[in-house]
Amino acid sequence: MVDIGNLGSWADNLEKAYSLSISEQARITKSGADVLRKNIADYLRSHHYRNRKTGEEPHLADSVIDDATNILGKVDGSSVVGFPPEKGYIARFLNDGTKYIHGDDYLDKVRNASLSEIFEAENTEYQKILEEKGISGV
Incomplete structure (x- = not known):
């Protein structure tokens, strides 16, 4: 609850906070992207990981990337999560399916299941960031 006497300082802090x-x-969105x-990597490991010799190529679960761009x-200020181009087509095949692979739709599943954790x-x-700026009570 905001004290009426401190309404001016509260409004100033609110303006600084926004x-x-x-x-x-970018720091904020990168934390959600992480x-x-x-x-996504955990889901791929638990549902699509097979122990097989892949040579020097990392598994799709080990290829998920994020960037603060x-x-x-x-x-x-935005961030992206995805796969490098050489793995992106494999991720799409697993997600969408092909004539021979039943699609998993894992990207939507993981994104929806992760929303509260991302927002947190x-x-x-x-x-x-607010603490670094010395803003409180917002």
Whole structure:
């Protein structure tokens, strides 16, 4: 509850809390992307991992990547999670299916199941940023 006498300082803190730099926004979204990357890799290990000799090529579960950039590689406060091009087509086959492979639709499953964990990680990072700025009570 906000004390009426402190309403001005509360409003100032609220304004500071909402004016985040691009790098601060990227930190927040990257923390959520880290969670999604881990959950996708864990799902692939538990549902699609076979112990077989793959040579030097990493398994799809070990190839999930995330980055604090947009899809074009520019830093704009967003983050992406996905696969490198040489593994992306395999991920799509597993997700969507082919004539010979029944699709798993794992990307939507994992993304939906991870939403609360992603938001929690992003909120934790946001609170760290607010503490660094010396903002409280927002």
